[in-house]
Amino acid sequence: MTTMTMAKALNSGLRKAMERDSKVVMLGEDIGRLGGVFRITDGLQKDFGEHRVMDSPLAESGIVGAAVGLAMRGYRPVVEIQFDGFVYPAFDQIVSQVAKMHRRTEGTVRMPIVIRIPFGGGIGAVEHHSESPEAYFAHTAGLRVLCPSDPQAAYATIQQAIACDDPVVYFEPKRRYWDKGEVDEGFDALDTGGSADPWRARVLQVGTDVTVACYGPMVRTCIDAARASTEASVEVIDLQSLSPLDIDTVAASVERTGRLVVVHEAAANVGLGAEIAARVTERCFYELEAPVLRVTGYDTPYPASRLEEHFLPDLDRVLDAVDRAMAY
Amino acid sequence: MTTMTMAKALNSGLRKAMERDSKVVMLGEDIGRLGGVFRITDGLQKDFGEHRVMDSPLAESGIVGAAVGLAMRGYRPVVEIQFDGFVYPAFDQIVSQVAKMHRRTEGTVRMPIVIRIPFGGGIGAVEHHSESPEAYFAHTAGLRVLCPSDPQAAYATIQQAIACDDPVVYFEPKRRYWDKGEVDEGFDALDTGGSADPWRARVLQVGTDVTVACYGPMVRTCIDAARASTEASVEVIDLQSLSPLDIDTVAASVERTGRLVVVHEAAANVGLGAEIAARVTERCFYELEAPVLRVTGYDTPYPASRLEEHFLPDLDRVLDAVDRAMAY
Amino acid sequence: MSDGSRVASAVQLLSPEGERVPHGRYEITLRDSELRELYRDMVLVRRLDTEATALQRQGELGLWASSLGQEAAQVGSARCLRPTDFAFPTYRDHGVTWSRGVQPLEILAMFRGVTNGGWDPIERGCAIYTIVIGNQALHAAGYAMGVHLDGSDDAVIAYFGDGATDEGDVNEAFVFGSVFNAPVVFFCQNNQWAISQPRERRNPGLIHERAAGFGFPGVLVDGNDILAVMAVTREALERARSGGGPTLVEAYTYRMAAHTTSDDPTRYRHAEELEIWRLRDPIERLKVFLARQGIADRHYFDQIDHEANELAVFVRDGVRAMVEPSAGSMFDHVYAESHPLLDEQRRRLRDYEASFVEELSP
Amino acid sequence: MSDGSRVASAVQLLSPEGERVPHGRYEITLRDSELRELYRDMVLVRRLDTEATALQRQGELGLWASSLGQEAAQVGSARCLRPTDFAFPTYRDHGVTWSRGVQPLEILAMFRGVTNGGWDPIERGCAIYTIVIGNQALHAAGYAMGVHLDGSDDAVIAYFGDGATDEGDVNEAFVFGSVFNAPVVFFCQNNQWAISQPRERRNPGLIHERAAGFGFPGVLVDGNDILAVMAVTREALERARSGGGPTLVEAYTYRMAAHTTSDDPTRYRHAEELEIWRLRDPIERLKVFLARQGIADRHYFDQIDHEANELAVFVRDGVRAMVEPSAGSMFDHVYAESHPLLDEQRRRLRDYEASFVEELSP
Ligand SMILES: Cc1ncc(C[n+]2csc(CCOP(=O)(O)OP(=O)(O)O)c2C)c(N)n1
Ligand SMILES: Cc1ncc(C[n+]2csc(CCOP(=O)(O)OP(=O)(O)O)c2C)c(N)n1
Ligand SMILES: [Mg+2]
Numbered sequence A, B: 001m002t003t004m005t006m007a008k009a010l011n012s013g014l015r016k017a018m019e020r021d022s023k024v025v026m027l028g029e030d031i032g033r034l035g036g037v038f039r040i041t042d043g044l045q046k047d048f049g050e051h052r053v054m055d056s057p058l059a060e061s062g063i064v065g066a067a068v069g070l071a072m073r074g075y076r077p078v079v080e081i082q083f084d085g086f087v088y089p090a091f092d093q094i095v096s097q098v099a100k101m102h103r104r105t106e107g108t109v110r111m112p113i114v115i116r117i118p119f120g121g122g123i124g125a126v127e128h129h130s131e132s133p134e135a136y137f138a139h140t141a142g143l144r145v146l147c148p149s150d151p152q153a154a155y156a157t158i159q160q161a162i163a164c165d166d167p168v169v170y171f172e173p174k175r176r177y178w179d180k181g182e183v184d185e186g187f188d189a190l191d192t193g194g195s196a197d198p199w200r201a202r203v204l205q206v207g208t209d210v211t212v213a214c215y216g217p218m219v220r221t222c223i224d225a226a227r228a229s230t231e232a233s234v235e236v237i238d239l240q241s242l243s244p245l246d247i248d249t250v251a252a253s254v255e256r257t258g259r260l261v262v263v264h265e266a267a268a269n270v271g272l273g274a275e276i277a278a279r280v281t282e283r284c285f286y287e288l289e290a291p292v293l294r295v296t297g298y299d300t301p302y303p304a305s306r307l308e309e310h311f312l313p314d315l316d317r318v319l320d321a322v323d324r325a326m327a328y
Numbered sequence C, D: 001m002s003d004g005s006r007v008a009s010a011v012q013l014l015s016p017e018g019e020r021v022p023h024g025r026y027e028i029t030l031r032d033s034e035l036r037e038l039y040r041d042m043v044l045v046r047r048l049d050t051e052a053t054a055l056q057r058q059g060e061l062g063l064w065a066s067s068l069g070q071e072a073a074q075v076g077s078a079r080c081l082r083p084t085d086f087a088f089p090t091y092r093d094h095g096v097t098w099s100r101g102v103q104p105l106e107i108l109a110m111f112r113g114v115t116n117g118g119w120d121p122i123e124r125g126c127a128i129y130t131i132v133i134g135n136q137a138l139h140a141a142g143y144a145m146g147v148h149l150d151g152s153d154d155a156v157i158a159y160f161g162d163g164a165t166d167e168g169d170v171n172e173a174f175v176f177g178s179v180f181n182a183p184v185v186f187f188c189q190n191n192q193w194a195i196s197q198p199r200e201r202r203n204p205g206l207i208h209e210r211a212a213g214f215g216f217p218g219v220l221v222d223g224n225d226i227l228a229v230m231a232v233t234r235e236a237l238e239r240a241r242s243g244g245g246p247t248l249v250e251a252y253t254y255r256m257a258a259h260t261t262s263d264d265p266t267r268y269r270h271a272e273e274l275e276i277w278r279l280r281d282p283i284e285r286l287k288v289f290l291a292r293q294g295i296a297d298r299h300y301f302d303q304i305d306h307e308a309n310e311l312a313v314f315v316r317d318g319v320r321a322m323v324e325p326s327a328g329s330m331f332d333h334v335y336a337e338s339h340p341l342l343d344e345q346r347r348r349l350r351d352y353e354a355s356f357v358e359e360l361s362p
C-alpha cells in the first residue's frame, strides 16, 4: 500500500497498462512533454516514446476519429479530452462511430477506446471547465461509462477500462485529483473476479435508514454527509459504472432502507438521477417509503465560479434530502 | 379548416412566419431549390428569395454556428438538419453556444434560433436516419425542445417556436409527415393565451384507469392503443414540449388515474421517460398504484430497417404496458 | 451549369474519344490482360448498380445510391491497392468495395436493411460504408497513423465526395494526416453535386488546391479516365508507403444518376448537363481504346455483357433470398460483452414475442 | 525552436529596430496623434495584463490568459474597425476588447468568476470572449452573412490562434465565409504556441496559405509591427466592405507569457526563444520609432507610464470591490422567459438558503 493522489494513481495505472500491452497508445492535447494540463500522463512520453504518447492537433473530433482508425488497426487508444466542456466537438464521432461500430460490423471490429475526461466543478474555473456531461454518454447505447471516486478505484478501473474491448468514456473527477488515498500497486487490476469488478457499484458505508447513491466527486461529499448525519443511518453507494448501471446493488440496499437519495453535480433534468429513480422505483415499488429524491446541479448552465458553491450539491444539501426522505 | 399533411402544415407555418417577420431566414442543406429532402421548405426560396432561404454548405456545425452569428446580428434563423443522425456534428455549437449565450451575456444577446430536425424511425431508412436524440437536448439547460404530433400542432408550434426568443430544438416526427389532419390556417398561432400554449401538454383522449404520456410519432400509436383497449380506460397525453416538461398536466392526470405509462422511440436509459417517471413519482407518490412503466426503444443502436418493427413501440407493446400497470 | 470545362487542367491519359494522350509527368503501362480486367470490373460494377436501382424500384431494397458514371474513379483507384492496404469508402463507392473483393450481396445487404454492415472490414481490407459525411476521413488518418506505428508499408485510402470537403472532419483529417505524416491518400470524387448543390456555385477554387494549405500535394485528375486515375493514385500510394505523407487526389467526375433512389434531380439540374457528361462516359472511353488497340474484340465485350447479365440474375435472386435477421439479433454485438440490463431487455422482448405465438397457437 | 526566421516573408513596415521599411504593396500613413494613441493603447493594455497576472497570483482572479507580446496584432487590427463593425475575440485578446471600448473591469470580471460574460456585445460591437477553440469563427461568418443580408457595409473580424486552425469549426467558417462571400476578416494570431505545442513542429506550411484552397486571399504579416498589421487589416476590411469577401490574415507574433496563469512553460520551451522575441517587442519597436521621428518624447512616455500606473491602481481596487453575484442570479437569463420548473428550483434554493439564515438568527 502506498499513499498517493488520484492523479498519481491514474498515472500509475496508465503506466501499468502501457507496460502490459504494447498496443496501448495515447493521443491528446498537450499530453506529451507537458504531461497533460493535469499532469495525468506525466513522464509517459519520456518513458514510452513519442510514438506511443502522441501530442495531438487541437481538434477533438480528430482525436476521437483518429482513435477509431487506430482501433481498427488493432491498437487500444487512450485519448484525453482536455476538459469536460471540450468533448462536444467529438460528440459525433463518439455517438455515430465509436458507440456503433462494433454493432454495425456484426462484431468483427472492436472499439477498445478509452476516452478520458477530467470532469466536474468545484475548482474555480472559467466557463466550459466544470461540466458534467455524463448523461449524454450514458444515454448512448454501445458506450460504457466509468467514474472512479478514489485513488484505489482510479488505479484499478483505468486499467480495466483499457483492457475492456468496449469503448469506455472515463470520467475523472478533477476536483478529487489531489485527494490522497491508499493504493495497492501490487494488486492485479485485471483479475476482475470478486470485489474488483468495475461494473459493480460499491457499498462504501453501511446504513439502515436511507440509501444515498452517488459517484465520482460526490462520493466524498456523501460519505461526509453520512458520517455527519445524526438523525438517520445512511448507506452510501458509489455507483462507479454509470453505464451500465448496477441497479441490483442499489435495489438490494433500498429493499433494506426503503429510501433513496441520488446525488450528482450534473443538471437534474433527464440526468442519471432520473434513470436511477425510475428503475429503482420500478424494482422496489412496494419497499419504498418515500419517493426517490435527487440532489443535483440546477437546470441552468454551470454558473460563474463565484457561484459554484451554490450550484454544487454539498454536505448540507445531501443531509437536507436525507431529512426530507425520512419525513415521508 | 383545411385537410393537409403535417409536411404541408409545416410548410405553411414556415411561410406564415416568414411573411410575418422579415428577420426570419432559413439555412440548411438542400432547402432551396430542392425544398429539402422532405420538401418541408418547398417553394419558400422561390417566393422569399435566395437571401432568406439559403442553401448551406454540407457542414452542420457551420450551419448552427452561422445561425448564432445571424442571431447576434438580429436575425431569427430557422435551420434544418437534414436527418436526426446528422445533428451530432453541431452538438458543440448547440450545447456550448446556442444554449448558453443568453445566460453568458446576462440577457443582452438573444438566440431566437429554431433547429428543425426530422426525427425518428419507421420509414425503412438506412442507418443514422431514424434516431431519436431528444434526450440530449432536453438535458441541456438553455434549450427548449418541441415536438408536434399532428398537422394542426405542427402548423401552430413551428410559428410559436420561431417567435420564441429562446432557442428551440424542433423535432419533426418524419414518419407522420404524410399523415393528414385538419388545419385552421386562419388561426393566429401567436395568440398563445389558452389552448394554444406550446409549452403545455395536451390531453388528447380522456380516460380513468391509466395515463399514457407520449409525444411526436408515438401519439397516434398511443391513441390507437387507447381506442383498442378493452380492459382499461386510457387517458392519452401528448407532451408536445419536451423541455420544459409540463409535469403539472401529467401529474393532474395521474392523480386521477393512479397509473402512468410513458412511451417513446428513443432508448430507455437516461431518456425522457426516466425524467417523467422520477418527477411524477415524486409528485404523486401516494396516488400511484403502480410504478411508472416505460415503453421505449431498446438500449441498442437503432437496428437495420428490417428489424425496426421489433425496436419501435407499437400498439401491442403499449397495451401490454397498460395491462402490466393495471396488474399492480 | 457544370460542363466540366475546368477539367482541362486535369491529368488525362485517355481522351473522351478513347485516344491515348501523353502527359509530361504521369504515365502508366498496363498489360493487355490488366486493361481488359479493368473494363470488366467497370462493366460489372455498372450492372450491379443498375440492378440494384431496379431492385429498389421493386421494393426489394430500401434505398440505393448509384455509382453510375464514377466507375473509373472508383475501380481505378481501388485497383491500385495491395491486399493489405485499407480503404474507407462512402455509401456510393461500389466500384471500390467491388475491387476490394467485397461480395455483391454483401454490398447490397445494408441497402436491403438486413444489416447496417455487410462484411468483415478487416478481412476485406475495406471499411463498411460510412454514411455520416466525412467521418471516415478521420478513421483513415487514424488507421494510417497505426500503419506508421507498425512500421509497415501498407497504405490507406479515404474516399469522400466534393460536398464532404465542407465538413470539419475532412479538414481535421487533413491536419492529422499531415502532422503525423500518415500514409494516407485522400481521394475526393468531385462528381459536381452534393445532392442538389452544384459544386461550381459553392466554392471558388478547386478542391485539390486545398491540400497545399495543409502542407501536402494535391492533384486534379480526370476521374472518368481510368488510366489517369491509376497513374495518379499509384504515385500517391507510393508516396504514402515511402514516408512521403498524404496526397489529396481530386477526381473530376460526374454523378450521372439521382443522388439516391429517393432523390428527384429534375428539381435542380438540367438534362443537357447529363448529355455532356454522357460523352465522357468512363466505360465507353476505355472500350473504344481497347477496341482500337486491338486489346479486346467484340467477342470479349459480348462475353463481359453476358457475365454482367449473369451477375444481375445472381444479385436479383440473392437479394430476394436474403435471410431476415431475427429480432434478438438487435442485441448482439452492442457490446463485446453484453451486460445484465441489456440481457434483460432481450429476454423481455423474447418472452413478449413468444406470448403472441402462444396466443395464436391452438 | 521557433526563432521567427520564417517571418522574413511577412509584410513589415517597421523593423524590429524601429526603422520604417518600405513595402511594395502595403503602405499606411497615420497622423502623429494617431501613432501616439496606438502607443498609449499598447502600453495600457500591457499594464492591464501585468496587473491582472499579479491579481491572479494574489488570488483575486481565478485565471488569467496573458496577451503579453501580442499587443500590436490585437490593438493594430481592432483599431481598424468602425464602431458599427463587430469583433469576435478569444480569451487572450485584451488588446481587441480594449480597443472596442470594453472597460477594463468588464474584461476582468469573467476571470474573477463573477460572470461568464462581462459586457453587452451589441453595445460594444464585440462578442464575449469565446473559450471553446474555434467556435467564434463560425459566429463571425454568420454575423457577416447577416451584415450582407442587411446590405450594410459593416465588416466583421474573427480572432483565433494558430492552434485553432486545427479545429473543424475554423475550416467550416472558411467555407461559409467563402460560399456566402461574407464581409469577414479571419485574423489568426500565430503566436507560435498552442499551450505546449509549438507551431513549427505541427504543421508544415504557413497558416495563411490555407486561404487559397478555400477561395480567398491569405496574407502573412509581422504581427509585432503595428503599422504593418494595420495596413494589412485595413485592406482586408475594405475588401470585405466592398463585396470582396473574406481574407485570412496571419499575424506572426509570440506568446511571451505562459499560456495562462495555470501553465508552466518551463516544461516545454526554451528560455532562449523568449530572449529572441524580446528583441522584437511590439511596444519597444513603436517607441523607438516615435522617439527617433520626434513624434513623442520622454515626457510623453512618462505621462503614459503614469497613466498606466493609475490604470493598475484602478483595476486593482475595482477588482477587489466587484460585487459578488447572488445565488439566485444563476437562474436569470437561462431563458428569455423563465419556465415553471426552473422557477421552482430557484424558489427551493431561496427557501433552503433562507432556512440557514433562520437557524443562525437568534
Ligand atoms: C453529416 C451528414 N450530413 C448530411 C448528410 C446527408 N447527405 C447524404 S449524402 C449528402 C451529399 C454528399 O455530397 P458529396 O460529399 O459530394 O457526395 P456524393 O453524394 O456526391 O457522392 C448529404 C448532404 C449526411 N449523410 N451526413
Ligand atoms: C475545443 C477546445 N479544446 C481545447 C481547449 C483547451 N485550450 C485552451 S487554449 C488552447 C490552445 C489554443 O492555442 P491557440 O489557438 O494557438 O491560441 P493561443 O492560446 O495560443 O492564443 C487549448 C488547447 C479549448 N479551450 N477548447
Ligand atoms: Mg458529390
Ligand SMILES: [Mg+2]
Residues within 6 Å of the ligand: D161, D162, D163, D189, D190, D191, D192, D193, D194, D195, D255
Ligand atoms: Mg497560439
